[in-house]
Amino acid sequence: MVATVAIVGRPNVGKSTLFNRLVGKKLALVDDRPGVTRDRREGEAQLGDLTFTVVDTAGLEEADADSLTGRMRAQTEAALVAADVILFVIDVRSGITPSDRQFADLVRKSGKPVVLLANKAEGRSGLEASYEAFTLGLGDPVPISAEHGEGTSDLYDALAAHL
Numbered sequence: 001m002v003a004t005v006a007i008v009g010r011p012n013v014g015k016s017t018l019f020n021r022l023v024g025k026k027l028a029l030v031d032d033r034p035g036v037t038r039d040r041r042e043g044e045a046q047l048g049d050l051t052f053t054v055v056d057t058a059g060l061e062e063a064d065a066d067s068l069t070g071r072m073r074a075q076t077e078a079a080l081v082a083a084d085v086i087l088f089v090i091d092v093r094s095g096i097t098p099s100d101r102q103f104a105d106l107v108r109k110s111g112k113p114v115v116l117l118a119n120k121a122e123g124r125s126g127l128e129a130s131y132e133a134f135t136l137g138l139g140d141p142v143p144i145s146a147e148h149g150e151g152t153s154d155l156y157d158a159l160a161a162h163l
């Protein structure tokens with residue numbers, strides 16, 4: 001059976017950029033504005049000799065902050081339930097935010113295997129945030145750049161350990 005890998009994290013960390021890179025097509029909308037991915041999207045991903053179904057999760061843009069939190073949480077929880085492995089993405093350029101910690105709590109509670117991805121780390125930028133990311137309690141952060149395709153072999157190793 002093909003495993004399902006869910007990409008989870010707060011808006012604007014680069015989830016859709018990573019999703020598009022993994023499926024090799026621009027199926028997900030990438031945008032600077034937080035919360036532009038409206039739908040949950042699925043695609044077939046290929047990474048080295050690994051083949052899996054990858055799920056991008058949305059940040060839903062709503063005027064009402066409470067409903068945003070509720071719907072984002074519900075969608076994330078549904079993706080966590082369906083996933084065999086979680087890719088939890090943070091943005092090393094902005095550092096760890098309270099929202100990252102809320103999402104990390106959901107991920108930890110799911111009990112699913114998780115790979116912590118420290119994105120936007122091109123050219124070794126954001127090493128400090130990478131260290132800070134240890135405090136999320138989700139293991140060793142794997143620095144990547146979804147946009148520039150860096151860290152792919154480390155991502156492969158981390159995923160292969162769970163698939």
Ligand code: GDP
Nearest residue numbers: 011012013014015016017030031120145146147
């Ligand atoms: P999402 O909301 O988590 O799906 O994030 P997106 O994939 O839509 O990306 C949000 C913004 O971060 C966009 O402007 C992307 O171009 C940018 N971004 C994504 N990955 C990287 C990266 O590796 N490095 C840098 N510098 N920017 C990135």
Ligand code: MG
Nearest residue numbers: 015016037059
């Ligand atoms: Mg997105």
